[in-house]
Amino acid sequence: MKRERPHVVVTRKLPEAVEARMRELFEVRLNTADRPMSHADLAQAAREADVLVPTLTDRIDQTLLAAAGPRLRLIANYGAGVDHIDVATARTRGILVSNTPGVLTEDTADMTMALILAVPRRMAEGLALMQEGRWEGWSPTAITGHRIWGKRLGIVGMGRIGQAVARRARAFGLQVHYHNRRRLHAETEAGLDATYWESLDQMLARMDIVSVHCPHTPATYHLLSARRLQLMKPSAYIVNTARGEIIDENALIRMLKRGQLGGAALDVFEKEPAVNPDLVGLPNVVLLPHMGSATEEGRLEMGEKVILNIKTFADGHRPPDQVLPSML
Structure with a gap:
C-alpha cells in the first residue's frame, strides 16, 4: 500500500x-x-x-x-x-x-570576520564619504582606524560558528580567547590556539574585540548586560552575528554615545525587524539587515x-x- x-x-x-x-x-x-x-x-x-x-x-x-x-x-x-x-x-x-x-557555519563566520575588520578600519565611514561625493583626496590623517593584528579577540560561545571564527581570526593575527558553557576538549582548544576563560566578566575586561556566537535562550538573554558591557575597555569593539537579545541594546547605545566603547558591528537586533533609531547614524557603528547567513x-x-x-x-x-x- x-x-x-x-x-x-x-x-x-x-x-x-x-x-x-x-x-x-x-x-x-x-x-x-x-x-x-x-x-x-x-x-x-x-x-x-x-x-x-x-x-x-x-x-x-x-x-x-x-x-x-x-x-x-x-x-x-x-x-x-x-x-x-x-x-x-x-x-x-x-x-x-x-x-x-x-x-550556515562558514557563511556566518565569513560575515563575522568582515564586521571585525569593518569597525576598527572605519569602512562604513569611508564608504559613506565616497557615496556622498565628499572625498577630497588622500591625507595622512584622514579616516585612520586601528589595526587588528596582535589584538585580543574574545569569543562568547565556542560552538561551530565560534570555532570557525577562531580559525579565521588566527590568520589575521588575532589572539583568540573564549568563554563557553563548557570548555573545549584540550585537542580542539590547542588546534585553535585559544585561551579559555571560565569567568566571562574577566574575559570581557581584557579584550580588544568581543564577538557573540551563543544561542538565544532564557539563560543568555542580556548575557551582555549593562554591568558586563561596562567591564569592557573604552577602546573595545563588539560584534554580534548571533541574536540581538543577547546584548542589552539600550545599554550598548548609551555607552556608544558616551564614547565608552570603540564601536559596534551588529547584524542582529533586540526587537527585530525594528532597529532602534538611536543606533542609526552613529559613526562608530556598522549595521547589517540580518544577512550573516545569506548566501x-x-x-x-x-x-x-x-x-x-x-x-x-x-x-x-x-x-x-x-x-x-x-x-x-
Missing part, C-alpha cells in the same frame, strides 16, 4: 529549487507572496498540516501549539536557531522539532536539510536533525 504524502505548510518563500523538490515529494502549500504569516495564519496552518516549516520570524509559542490539530507531528524549522519555537511544549504534545545545523549556497543547503528531515520522518524514522529540550 502506497504511503500517503504528508501535507506540508511552508511559512515563507524558499529558493525555487527547494520549493520544486518539495512539490515533487509532498503535498505542499507554499507562501509565494513571501509575506510573514500572522499568528492567526500560523494557527490555521498548524491545524491543517502534518508538517509545519517555519522560519525565525514565526513565533511558535505555547498558545499556537495548544491550538494545533492532531495531524501536526513535525515542525521542520528552516534555520538552525529554534528560540522562536517552544520546543518543550511541542515535545509534550508529541510534536517533533528539527532544524538545519551546520550549513545562495547556504539557503539551498538549509532547504535540503529540511527536506531530508521531513522525508525521514514521513518514512517512519527519527529526523536526523531532531532538537530536544535538553539540547537547548
Whole structure:
C-alpha cells in the first residue's frame, strides 16, 4: 500500500529549487507572496498540516501549539536557531522539532570576520564619504582606524560558528580567547590556539574585540548586560552575528554615545525587524539587515536539510536533525 504524502505548510518563500523538490515529494502549500504569516495564519496552518516549516520570524509559542490539530507531528524549522519555537511544549504534545545545523557555519563566520575588520578600519565611514561625493583626496590623517593584528579577540560561545571564527581570526593575527558553557576538549582548544576563560566578566575586561556566537535562550538573554558591557575597555569593539537579545541594546547605545566603547558591528537586533533609531547614524557603528547567513549556497543547503528531515520522518524514522529540550 502506497504511503500517503504528508501535507506540508511552508511559512515563507524558499529558493525555487527547494520549493520544486518539495512539490515533487509532498503535498505542499507554499507562501509565494513571501509575506510573514500572522499568528492567526500560523494557527490555521498548524491545524491543517502534518508538517509545519517555519522560519525565525514565526513565533511558535505555547498558545499556537495548544491550538494545533492532531495531524501536526513535525515542525521542520528552516534555520538552525529554534528560540522562536517552544520546543518543550511541542515535545509534550508529541510534536517533533528539527532544524538545519551546520550549513550556515562558514557563511556566518565569513560575515563575522568582515564586521571585525569593518569597525576598527572605519569602512562604513569611508564608504559613506565616497557615496556622498565628499572625498577630497588622500591625507595622512584622514579616516585612520586601528589595526587588528596582535589584538585580543574574545569569543562568547565556542560552538561551530565560534570555532570557525577562531580559525579565521588566527590568520589575521588575532589572539583568540573564549568563554563557553563548557570548555573545549584540550585537542580542539590547542588546534585553535585559544585561551579559555571560565569567568566571562574577566574575559570581557581584557579584550580588544568581543564577538557573540551563543544561542538565544532564557539563560543568555542580556548575557551582555549593562554591568558586563561596562567591564569592557573604552577602546573595545563588539560584534554580534548571533541574536540581538543577547546584548542589552539600550545599554550598548548609551555607552556608544558616551564614547565608552570603540564601536559596534551588529547584524542582529533586540526587537527585530525594528532597529532602534538611536543606533542609526552613529559613526562608530556598522549595521547589517540580518544577512550573516545569506548566501545562495547556504539557503539551498538549509532547504535540503529540511527536506531530508521531513522525508525521514514521513518514512517512519527519527529526523536526523531532531532538537530536544535538553539540547537547548
